[in-house]
Amino acid sequence: MDIFTDYTLRTVALGTSVLGILSGALGTFAVLRRQSLLGDAISHAALPGIAIAYILTRSKSTIILILGAAIAGWVATLFIIAIVRNTRIKEDAALGTVLSVFFGFGLVLLTFIQRQPDASQAGLDKFLFGQAATLLQRDVVSMAILAIIVLIILTLFWKEFKLLSFDPSFGKSMGFPIHRLEILLTALIVIAIVLGLQTVGVVLMSAMIVAPAAAARQWTDKLSIMVILSGLFGAFAGVGGALMSSNVTKVPTGPAIVLVISAVVIASLLFASKRGLLWSYMRERRNRKQIQLDAVLSDLYILAVQHDSIEHGHQIQVLRSMSTGHGGVDGSLSVLESRGLARQLDDGKWALTSRGFDLAREMTDQRGGV
Amino acid sequence: MTAPQIEIQLIASIVAVACALSGVFLVLRKMAMMSDAISHSILLGIVLAFFITRDIASPLLIIAAALTGVMTVSLVELLNRSKLVKEDASIGLVFPLLFSAGVILISRYAGNVHLDIDSVLLGELAFAPFNRFSVFGHDIGPKSMIIMSAILILNIVFLAVFYKEIKLSTFDPGLAAALGFSPALLHYGLMSMVSITAVGAFDAVGSILVVAFMIAPPATAYLLTDRLSIMMLISAFIGILCAISGYWVAYSIDASIAGSMATMAGFIFFLAFLLAPDRGIIAIARRRVRQRWEFAQVMLAVHLHQHQDLPPGSYENHVDHCYKHLNWSLPFAERVISMAKEDHLLTVKDGYLALTDTGRDTARQALTQS
Numbered sequence: 140m141d142i143f144t145d146y147t148l149r150t151v152a153l154g155t156s157v158l159g160i161l162s163g164a165l166g167t168f169a170v171l172r173r174q175s176l177l178g179d180a181i182s183h184a185a186l187p188g189i190a191i192a193y194i195l196t197r198s199k200s201t202i203i204l205i206l207g208a209a210i211a212g213w214v215a216t217l218f219i220i221a222i223v224r225n226t227r228i229k230e231d232a233a234l235g236t237v238l239s240v241f242f243g244f245g246l247v248l249l250t251f252i253q254r255q256p257d258a259s260q261a262g263l264d265k266f267l268f269g270q271a272a273t274l275l276q277r278d279v280v281s282m283a284i285l286a287i288i289v290l291i292i293l294t295l296f297w298k299e300f301k302l303l304s305f306d307p308s309f310g311k312s313m314g315f316p317i318h319r320l321e322i323l324l325t326a327l328i329v330i331a332i333v334l335g336l337q338t339v340g341v342v343l344m345s346a347m348i349v350a351p352a353a354a355a356r357q358w359t360d361k362l363s364i365m366v367i368l369s370g371l372f373g374a375f376a377g378v379g380g381a382l383m384s385s386n387v388t389k390v391p392t393g394p395a396i397v398l399v400i401s402a403v404v405i406a407s408l409l410f411a412s413k414r415g416l417l418w419s420y421m422r423e424r425r426n427r428k429q430i431q432l433d434a435v436l437s438d439l440y441i442l443a444v445q446h447d448s449i450e451h452g453h454q455i456q457v458l459r460s461m462s463t464g465h466g467g468v469d470g471s472l473s474v475l476e477s478r479g480l481a482r483q484l485d486d487g488k489w490a491l492t493s494r495g496f497d498l499a500r501e502m503t504d505q506r507g508g509v
Numbered sequence: 510m511t512a513p514q515i516e517i518q519l520i521a522s523i524v525a526v527a528c529a530l531s532g533v534f535l536v537l538r539k540m541a542m543m544s545d546a547i548s549h550s551i552l553l554g555i556v557l558a559f560f561i562t563r564d565i566a567s568p569l570l571i572i573a574a575a576l577t578g579v580m581t582v583s584l585v586e587l588l589n590r591s592k593l594v595k596e597d598a599s600i601g602l603v604f605p606l607l608f609s610a611g612v613i614l615i616s617r618y619a620g621n622v623h624l625d626i627d628s629v630l631l632g633e634l635a636f637a638p639f640n641r642f643s644v645f646g647h648d649i650g651p652k653s654m655i656i657m658s659a660i661l662i663l664n665i666v667f668l669a670v671f672y673k674e675i676k677l678s679t680f681d682p683g684l685a686a687a688l689g690f691s692p693a694l695l696h697y698g699l700m701s702m703v704s705i706t707a708v709g710a711f712d713a714v715g716s717i718l719v720v721a722f723m724i725a726p727p728a729t730a731y732l733l734t735d736r737l738s739i740m741m742l743i744s745a746f747i748g749i750l751c752a753i754s755g756y757w758v759a760y761s762i763d764a765s766i767a768g769s770m771a772t773m774a775g776f777i778f779f780l781a782f783l784l785a786p787d788r789g790i791i792a793i794a795r796r797r798v799r800q801r802w803e804f805a806q807v808m809l810a811v812h813l814h815q816h817q818d819l820p821p822g823s824y825e826n827h828v829d830h831c832y833k834h835l836n837w838s839l840p841f842a843e844r845v846i847s848m849a850k851e852d853h854l855l856t857v858k859d860g861y862l863a864l865t866d867t868g869r870d871t872a873r874q875a876l877t878q879s
């Protein structure tokens with residue numbers, strides 16, 4: 140495979156997988172705390188930070204631009220919190236306002252920079268849509284170092300963050316500085332987001348926060364497993380997207396990563412054990428069949444009790460009219476017959492076998508009589 | 510002003526009013542982020558319709574895009590109803606996927622057409638006047654102006670016809686359903702309107718600034734009034750203000766027009782956030798301060814009321830005792846006393862305090878109120 144031989148592809152795939160692990164792991168907390176769209180807001184809001192960092196330093200070094208992005212994302216988060224706390228504007232409108240205004244302001248700055256005569260701004264707008272292909276090895280190394288630091292902090296504060304995600308008021312009563320922990324966790328999420336900006340871009344970064352975590356949530360109820368799974372899904376999407384965009388011409392990396400992670404989400408929603416839609420559909424179907432089966436068995440029993448012997452046959456129409464509301468009489472009868480619980484008499488009528496009669500009586504007794 | 514300048518401001522104002530009108534209901538129904546989702550995913554509809562018609566000017570594009578917008582809403586609701594993901598996460602899952610699909614289709618198959626991602630995301634209002642619309646050879650104005658005017662009229666007609674129903678279902682969905690209005694029908698009607706407006710506006714200002722026009726003016730108006738009709742008027746007015754002031758800011762610093770308008774929207778929101786009567790944070794802070802002093806005066810009155818039966822000149826009623834008893838600092842107590850004196854709650858003689866009749870009433874009222 141060319142992923143081991145092609146230098147550029149290897150760099151890009153490494154970068155996107157580091158990004159996937161980080162955003163997947165931290166996205167778990169954002170999704171659990173119902174802050175999925177905060178990622179969207181932070182990534183858009185980072186744009187003016189990038190522009191201001193460039194205007195102030197005239198440097199295009201990744202670290203400086205990312206620092207600017209992080210500060211802007213952080214300020215935007217504070218604005219959102221201040222609006223929600225102090226006014227009756229709800230979180231959705233606060234997010235929408237801050238996101239679009241910061242982004243608009245970023246655009247103003249970006250176009251302003253572009254139209255300066257001395258402009259050497261080329262490369263700033265890669266933050267808009269992301270250009271994974273421009274990732275250099277040293278970018279990947281600095282991303283990896285930052286990611287490791289963030290993950291270490293995450294492990295150190297594991298217990299606290301867990302508490303914060305599931306029962307912050309209990310945490311407060313235990314004496315944890317919940318407010319400061321919230322700030323720390325949000326800061327980590329901001330770092331994860333701005334690290335991804337130059338790879339997948341402002342618009343699609345939110346998907347990298349939400350999607351891996353939403354997929355992982357379907358497979359487990361344990362936080363630790365969810366964080367690990369989410370990180371793995373993120374890494375898988377990163378590598379998958381990088382491969383897809385290098386093998387299919389003219390497919391940008393960011394959208395390719397989003398397509399891969401969305402496929403993972405759809406598969407998880409359908410097939411995840413326990414929660415998956417497919418399993419729950421099958422479970423529902425099986426339950427419905429069982430209920431229909433029990434109903435026909437008990438109808439036959441009622442008829443048998445009302446008549447002199449279990450040899451007395453009953454027409455299928457009678458059973459159908461008794462089963463109004465659940466249906467499936469014909470199918471249930473043939474299942475009962477194959478299990479030796481009911482039999483069809485020579486004249487086409489139906490009756491219980493003695494085994495079926497005993498089972499039905501047992502069931503009826505358990506329910507407390509007919 | 511040249512004719513194109515006037516036309517740009519006119520187009521922007523029409524876009525702003527159309528967006529603000531539907532945005533009011535998004536903000537009130539706590540669905541502001543739906544505008545973000547819709548404005549991104551309509552890209553897919555535009556691209557698909559473009560592949561069918563091969564004509565960038567075809568009206569089918571608008572219809573297809575609006576349908577994609579409505580589809581986004583129903584996909585989000587489908588995900589919500591599966592109860593596998595929370596609402597915020599389902600928005601964050603749906604629109605990046607649709608948007609990515611759109612971006613990939615554009616960059617793969619539509620490379621040479623006038624359909625590039627930059628203009629889709631950011632819009633290019635400056636070119637809008639050059640795309641003319643003519644009937645029988647007569648030039649009747651820029652195309653986007655004609656389209657947006659039609660959309661604005663559609664908005665106004667829809668809101669005028671269903672005003673009562675939408676108002677009721679926004680503020681009391683339970684009652685609306687009980688009275689026989691179909692909440693689902695109104696919801697989808699509104700969402701179709703938002704989609705159509707977003708499509709029209711998207712062409713002029715780009716997808717992210719659609720969000721700025723839809724959410725920021727209504728959120729600002731929400732801080733200024735409690736009446737729906739006035740909120741709509743204020744939103745429309747603020748929208749126009751953003752459009753025109755934003756244009757001149759962009760003109761004077763030679764920067765992105767749409768970005769400047771969003772920045773102005775943020776600036777006006779920020780002013781309202783600070784200065785709004787009753788709901789601005791300055792008003793809130795002042796109210797808190799005033800309440801603190803008022804409460805202190807009442808406390809003092811209650812304290813004196815408890816000891817009013819003591820003979821005049823008792824130590825309990827002396828300034829030196831009161832402030833210790835109430836656990837106040839002396840300067841604070843002195844200020845409270847002088848304020849209370851101004852309000853004729855008490856009289857001071859040689860450092861001894863005595864309630865007036867008004868003061869006694871105040872104390873009694875405070876004691877019986879709870």
